[in-house]
Amino acid sequence: xxxxxxxxxxxxxxxxxxxxxxxxxxxxxxxxxxxxxxxxxxxxxxxxxxxxxxxxxxxxxxxxxxxxxxxxxxxxxxxxxxxxxxxxxxxxxxxxxxxxxxxxxxxxxxxxxxxxxxxxxxxxxxxxxxxxxxxxxxxxxxxxxxxxxxxxxxxxxxxxxxxxxxxxxxxxxxxxxxxxxxxxxxxxxxxxxxxxxxxxxxxxxxxxxxxxxxxxxxxxxxxxxxxxxxxxxxxxxxxxxxxxxxxxxxxxxxxxxxxxxxxxxxxxxxxxxxxxxxxxxxxxxxxxxxxxxxxxxxxxxxxxxxxxxxxxxxxxxxxxxxxxxxxxxxxxxxxxxxxxxxxxxxxxxxxxx
Ligand SMILES: C[S@@+](CC[C@H](N)C(=O)[O-])C[C@H]1O[C@@H](n2cnc3c(N)ncnc32)[C@H](O)[C@@H]1O
Numbered sequence: 001x002x003x004x005x006x007x008x009x010x011x012x013x014x015x016x017x018x019x020x021x022x023x024x025x026x027x028x029x030x031x032x033x034x035x036x037x038x039x040x041x042x043x044x045x046x047x048x049x050x051x052x053x054x055x056x057x058x059x060x061x062x063x064x065x066x067x068x069x070x071x072x073x074x075x076x077x078x079x080x081x082x083x084x085x086x087x088x089x090x091x092x093x094x095x096x097x098x099x100x101x102x103x104x105x106x107x108x109x110x111x112x113x114x115x116x117x118x119x120x121x122x123x124x125x126x127x128x129x130x131x132x133x134x135x136x137x138x139x140x141x142x143x144x145x146x147x148x149x150x151x152x153x154x155x156x157x158x159x160x161x162x163x164x165x166x167x168x169x170x171x172x173x174x175x176x177x178x179x180x181x182x183x184x185x186x187x188x189x190x191x192x193x194x195x196x197x198x199x200x201x202x203x204x205x206x207x208x209x210x211x212x213x214x215x216x217x218x219x220x221x222x223x224x225x226x227x228x229x230x231x232x233x234x235x236x237x238x239x240x241x242x243x244x245x246x247x248x249x250x251x252x253x254x255x256x257x258x259x260x261x262x263x264x265x266x267x268x269x270x271x272x273x274x275x276x277x278x279x280x281x282x283x284x285x286x287x288x289x290x291x292x293x294x295x296x297x298x299x300x301x302x303x304x305x306x307x308x309x310x311x312x313x314x315x316x317x318x319x320x321x322x323x324x325x326x327x328x329x330x331x332x333x334x335x336x337x338x339x340x341x342x343x344x345x346x347x348x349x350x351x352x353x
């Protein structure tokens with residue numbers, strides 16, 4: 001996890017439609033777009049920001065292999081956005097909190113004279129982090145953006161959500177954000193030097209001699225919380241088996257789309273190269289399962305385990321079917337075998353976040 005110095009635009013608060021109108025999350029009808037809505041452009045935020053109207057109350061989604069995916073920038077992001085995924089993201093939110101001893105971030109935001117007025121949560125997902133941040137900093141305006149409209153309609157007044165593609169040009173003001181947060185976004189962007197804040201910062205460098213930290217307010221922070229999609233074993237090498245095969249295949253498929261999962265370990269260097277200062281890295285062990293003897297670690301494993309089964313399917317389904325041409329039954333079998341290995345705990349597996 002890294003944080004560093006340095007970068008919101010207006011957007012009309014979109015009062016959002018009901019979270020999920022699907023009747024059957026395991027309806028296997030392929031690519032049923034279920035459109036009942038149009039996605040008109042808004043005027044406030046970037047050209048690429050949208051608010052969603054749902055004339056019929058049905059939100060546009062694509063269904064494939066029993067999972068639901070976003071329609072906006074369809075196919076760009078390979079993980080689902082259905083109820084099962086929303087629950088997984090919230091369980092993983094709990095894991096990140098546990099890894100950070102209950103804190104939402106490690107950057108010393110709001111401390112020592114640092115003012116929290118504008119906060120941006122890139123790829124906000126369920127918006128839970130943004131909502132909790134808005135509650136913790138009631139004087140700050142917190143924006144969460146995402147390709148999918150899966151955030152609840154009951155956010156605090158100082159928290160807004162935008163449907164946006166952060167790989168498109170930004171129109172957020174420069175020198176604006178006191179805190180930018182990115183979490184669990186490995187596999188989302190094609191080029192981490194050219195994406196989100198870092199992309200903009202580098203572009204600013206290329207286009208002019210201005211300092212590169214364009215969207216972060218002076219003295220502001222940016223924090224990445226992520227994991228490399230590499231599993232480690234407390235016993236040494238990862239045993240050959242389903243887990244090892246699973247990660248190999250999912251990583252290979254992601255890489256071939258140009259959106260690698262191996263991002264976290266590269267962030268420190270990228271931030272420094274982009275001109276950020278006071279870069280701090282904190283590494284935490286995220287145990288898979290209940291194998292740790294240490295009580296804190298075991299508890300983190302316990303919290304994570306709730307979302308883990310779902311995570312195996314979420315990461316593999318679209319990548320292995322769309323990219324590697326597998327069918328759903330093959331994916332299911334591999335996921336089951338991998339989950340079984342985790343449950344057995346013999347490999348003492350962990351990820352590094
Ligand atoms: C694994 S989820 C993480 C969500 C949230 N940050 C969290 O930690 O719970 C990744 C999120 O990034 C969003 N995303 C992926 N590509 C994006 C893009 N180009 N622009 C905006 N959001 C994007 C996805 O829709 C998804 O909700």
